[in-house]
Amino acid sequence: MASEAGVVRDDDVATAADHLDVDYLSGEQYEITVRGHRVRVDQPTGSGGADEAPTPTELFVGALAACVAFYAGRYLTRHGFDRDGLRVRSDFVMATDRPARVATIRIVVHPPAGFPAERTAALAAVASHCTVHNTMQHQPEITVTVG
Structure with a gap:
């Protein structure tokens, strides 16, 4: 992990x-396999699924929240704070028009007890520059083909 002007970057950037x-x-169940790890996705019962796993959309928002948590945790460690008690909450709202998409995402970082209030702006700045958030801010080129 490298730091540049207060921005934390992943060393595990995809190639x-x-x-x-x-x-x-x-x-409606699928299994995602990455580096030997397996994650299932499903749909709620009202959408034809068995509701036995998160939806792909929930994983998308969860990936963002987990990335924010990772960056916040690294900030805490780098500045001598304990990560115990760190929690990130995310709420999202689906768009009501087309195309189907997430319309809003709200993420709140709850630092551990005793974290100094004067450091919250710096923590928020670092956490908001996680890889997933940066990707959403600078949309990648996405190609979908059938082969």
């Missing part, structure tokens, strides 16, 4: 060789 696979399981 062109990085990939993940998604395989159909049953009903």
Whole structure:
């Protein structure tokens, strides 16, 4: 992990060789496999699923919140604070018009007890520059093909 002008960056930045696979399981369930790890996704029962796993959209928001937490945690450690008690909460609202998408995401970083109030702006600045948030702010080129 490197720091540049107070911005924390991942050392595990994806390369062109990085990939993940998604395989159909049953009903509305799929399994994501990445580096040997497996994560299932499903849909709520009202949407045809069995509600046995988060939806892909929930994982998307969860990835953002987890990335914010990672950066916040690294900030805390770098400045001598304990991570115990660090919590990140995220709320999101789906758009009511087309195309289907997340319209708003609100993320709140709850630092550990005793974290000094005068450091909250710096913590927020670092946390808001996580890799996932940066990607959302600078949209990647996305190509979908059938092959």
